[in-house]
Structures are given as C-alpha cells and as structure tokens.
Amino acid sequence: MVIAPTGSHFRRRRPSPGAPLRLGYVPLTDCAPLIVAHELGMFARRGLSVSLSRELGWASVRDKLVQGELDAAHAPCAMPFALRLGVGCVPTECVAPLVLNLHGNAVTLATHLRKEGITDGPTLVEWMRRQRRSRQLVFGVVSLHSSHAWLLRTWLQRCGLDPLQELRLVVVPPPQMSANLRAGHLDGFCAGEPWNSVAIGRGDGWCAAPSCEISPGHPEKVLAVLGEVAELRHNDVVALTAALLEACAYCACPKNQESLVTLLSRRDYAALPSGSLRPALSGTFPLGANRTAHWPDFLVFQRSDSNDPTTDKAGWVVQHLLDSTARAKVPPVQLGRVFRSDLFGLARERIGVAPALPLLHENTLLTV
Template sequence: MKHDLRIGFLPLTDCAVLVAAQERGFFEKYDLNVTLQREVSWANIRDRVAFGELDAAHMLAPMPLAATLGIDGLGIPIQTAISIGLNGSAITLATGLMQGIRTHFPEYLHSSPLRATGLKALLEREPGRKLVLGCVYPFSQHYYLLRAWLQDGGLDLEQGVEIRVIPPPQMVNALANGEIDGYCAGEPWNLAAVQRGIGCVAASSYGLWHNGPEKVVGVTQAWADMNPETHLALISALLEAAHWADDRHNRIQLAELLSRPQYLDTPLDLIRAPLLGRYRYAADEPERFLPDFNVFARYAANFPWHSHGRYFLHQMQAAGQLAHAPENPERLLASVYRTATYRQAAAALKLPYPTGDEIPLLGCTTPWVLHEASQPIAMGSNHIALHQLRAI
C-alpha cells in the first residue's frame, strides 16, 4: 500500500538527500508516494509542518528543538530521527569590505579561516557605521556560527551590528542592492555572489567547525506517533539516499538533479563545484580543495546526536533566545532526537550505527574511529576554530 507524503524543502544544495530519494527511487522502494514542495523560507516550512500542510520537511538542525521548547513562535513539538547533512554553508562579505581589509589591514588576512578581526579594524575607520548581516533564521547553525565569528573578532553584537533574517534565495539580491554587508547561508548562494563579483567568502562552516551539524528532516511528534511505520519507511529511504549522495561517483549526477527547475533552478556549475570539493572564495582566487564541504552520510552524519541538541541549548541561552536551561534536558533531548528510530532503520539496512547518544564535540582534531557502535565507524575531525564555541 502506497503512503502519500508531502515533504517541504528550501532550494539549497543540502536538500540533496531528499532529491536523491525522489529521483533515484528510494521513496518508491519503501512504498512512499512523495511530493517534494519547494518553499520560500524556513518560517514558512515551520508553519506548514506545524499545521499539517506538510508531513515532513528539510529543516535547520536547531528547528525541532526550538519548536519543542516553545520558543519559535508556535510551540508545536517537532522531532527528528535523521540528520541529512554536515557543513555546507559559509559567511560571505561584500566585495568592497574584503577589498578594504586587503588594502588597509592585510596583516589580518593570514588566518585560516579568516577571523573577523580585520572587519572590526575596518569598521573602526568609519565611526558610527552599522554593520548589517543577513542570516537565514534565528534558530540555525548559521546564526550561532555568525555570532561566534563576529565575537571572536572582537565585535560587540550589541553595538553597531544588526543581524537580519533573510530567506537564503534572497541573500544575493539583498547584497547586490546594498541592503546588507554580508550574510551566512548555505550553497549555492555564497558561490552565486562570488560568481557575480559582489561577494567574497570569508569562512566556510567547515573551516569554523569541522563537520558541524547543519540540516535534519523533521516531523511533528503528533504525526510520528500516528504514523510510526510510515516514519520508519521515510527514515530508511533517506538513509539509503544519503549513502548514494555521499558516494563521490554519484556527485556529478546529483548536481544535475539538483539544478533542475523544480529543485534549485540554478546553474549547474554553482552546485557541482562544492559537491566535488572545489570551492572558490573570491572571483579572482583559484579554487580550493575542500572534500568535506558537503557531507551527507560519512562520519555517522545521519545520526541524531543528543550532543548536538545540548550544543544548541547552550547557544540558545548564549543568544538570549532561552531564558534558562530546561529542567530535564535528558527527557527533552530524547523526545526531539529519536535515536531508536534511526537505529531500527539502520539495523534493517545492515548499516553501522552508534550505540550511544552522545559524541565528543571537542578534542577530535584528526580522523578517528567510533567504537561505541554496532560496527566501528570512521569519523572525521570535529575541530572548532572559534573560541566562543569552545565552552560547549
């Protein structure tokens, strides 16, 4: 019996797992008749999932937790049993700002990833100037990385800095029109600004936090409770799709699928390059090789780690989004991050899966092996370059 599902997504490269599941037949394999619906903003996705217009959706990793905490404006509990991507975003600054740093403060360009120290020094040349930066959603890894990057560079977020919420596809035009000085967003919207010559990438999310959490697929807790078998089928299809998408031999085909009008509707070269690990920070610079710019399955990327939830709780408090820590964080995290559902799907597919819910977020600066698992799992570095995040 076929199960009809409506799944929302935003036009970003990291919706790749959903597109692969649709186009490569993984949804069909599990008797899922899926309609993928392109949405205009993360707030729109939140609303449509919460009110039942979508059964599931591509979501920013902190969104289910914010919804369940009731701090997202709606407060309808959402859960996730699968992550669909690590890394994949960047901080882009207007070309004029980067040229100013190169001209006046070249000594600040030697750090990798670039620190915001040079930006602070440049702004001090123009007293009273307000820096306006775009961010995709308040409850996002983008927001927390952008805040930490600015603070690490010595900028005072309460004085002279405005972070404005803008949907990812609108970022490039906002930069071109002078509405913002830069932004943090996923691809292909950073490379689109680089290609037009209006922006330069200051730092990638991989450079700021190797293999940090990015996107999940979320459903309401009510929907999951009413549809446990369909939910398990969805997670199984997405797991297979994630492994297909992470295979280097499939990346060119994946880029072609994503570029289609119903998905990203974007020039193929903007999608293909980062998927193949080729990334350009500025129009006048050569490509850099970043093989882990998009991770869809490697390094236990699909597991819904409770540790990531703890990190988001910490960031929500630091950003003033959450007044105090929840009374029972373990119960909260168990209700949002459904590790048992993931393990059930992975075991049926004979894929290795973690047997614990926590992962160290600091100290693994080189590749390592996770032994607390059904089979050993090769893991990547989790190096964090931002001092503001090392307190997690």
C-alpha cells in the same frame, strides 16, 4: 509570513494512515537526499508513496508542519525544538529521526570591503576600528535564531568584534543576499549553499570562512517529523528514514557529484544553477579574488555517525541555537525524545548502514 493560528479554535489536520507522506523541502544544496530518494526510487522500494512539496522558506515549512499540511520536512536542526516549545507557533510535537547533513554554510563578505583592503578577520577588525564613528556594518542572516546567526556571531567574536554592539544583524531571504551586497545594503552574510557561491559567481562577494571551520561537526539540517505521524505511522517513518539514510550515502559518494548537480538544477526540483551547486558538493570552493579553497568537509551528507540524531547533537543545538528562556524548558531527559536515535537505529538495521569514515579536516587554501 503566515503565522499558524494560536487560539483555542485551531485544528490541526490529522495524519492519514495509508495516504502519501507529504514531505517538504526548501531548495538548497542540502535538500539533495530528498530529491535523490524520490528520483531514484528509494522511497518506492520501501513501499512508500511520498509527495514532495517545494517550500519558499523555513517559515512556510514551520507553518505547514504546525497545520498538518506536511507530515515531515527537510528542516533546520533547531526546528523540532522550536515547534515543541511553540516558538512563533502553536506548540507542536515534532521529532528528528535523522540528521541529513553537517556544515554547508559560509560567511561571505561584500566585494566593496575587499577593495578597502579587507582580506580576512583581522583586517576586518582593523578597518572597523578606523571606521567606528563613520558607520556600522550590516550583516544578513536567514533568521536571528538560526545556526547561521550563531555561526556568524561566533566568527565575528573570534575576530575580535562584539556582534551585539559593533554591527547590526538583519534578516534577509537567502536568494536576496547577493543583490543586497551589490546594492550596498549588506556588508556580509551567513547562509547555506548555494547562496554564497551565487554571490561569489556574480562578483558581489567573497568567502571569508566556511562553517566546517567555524564549528567542525555541527549538525545543520534534519528530517523533522510530526510527533503524531511518528506515532501513528511508525513503520512508515522508519522506512522514510531508511530511504533518506540510503540517499545520504548516495550523496556522499564523490562519483555521484555530477548526477546530483543535474538533479538539483532541474526546474521541477530545486532549480539551482549548476555552477553554484558544484562547489559545496565537490569541496573545491572558489572564494573570489582569484582564490580557491579545498574543503572536503564543506558539506557532509554521511560520514562516521553524522546521520545519527544523538543526544550529544541535540545538546549542541539546545546549547548554541536556543535562547536562555527556551533552554530552561528543555531538560536533558527531553533531548532523546526530540532527536530520536532509536528510530534512526531501526532504520539503519533495515539497510545495514554503519559508516566508519572520519571527518577529514584536510582543508587547504589554494591560489590560482
């Protein structure tokens, strides 16, 4: 991983008015709005020239934003705060004018645990109590400071386990989660789609809980925009936000599900397998072990005020995803300076979007 320079000689590439906007993304199911806006001409219709940049992971997105090699990106909801605070990088002004999606993550446990009789959280706790002296469980997360780590710790705590004392969390790149389950290096993980579906499809794991049930309504990915870009290219950023808001509406429409699968599976975009993309987009989620769940809120691209980067959403991010030292550096007055609901409002005015459908919470478990 390349860390951006932190010395006094660091020079960030300056934004260039009129140049194509460089928009980064990581190939996950929830990058869909960026692909849709580009492929269906939503950027072009708003007078924007946008260059999409597929990135290996969040460290790459962070570093390229810091260095000015990207103007904006599909990013975890805590990244704008982490950049402003200089967590692992040069402090960099960053704002979020749009929440791209809610939810989209899940906790997956290894198939070998199923063979031990573990079928849910309570049976995991019971097994852990019996095995306490023999070995410690190991769970994978994308980052120790991500929504995935918080969701996993929260789920484990509700099951009755102490994630700080009774198991070990390790950082593993999402594409390697399934192989590590199969090899026995991991007992479970929390990650975004499609990596849970990949592990389940390969027979390496089974889904124990989706993030829509662990923390209903939690923000997941945002449009992260460099502060300089938001200031110097204000009209372009509003247009960019409007185009992506329109794309979120497209992604939220059930009749567009198969076109999304087709787009995301293309090699020049996310190159993700069709069978692993469909569960999160449809809400009909194969859990493994001949079980299927219906989670209409598994991945929410647009519903109610889901896309609005409100101070309430910003407060949730600060409270749950930042450590105590970082939280102390973000007073309430700063929340609206990072999550820019004002820019979102301008974008929504341009397209007249005022979604009013509630979150469904009609989650059911089926046996097939």
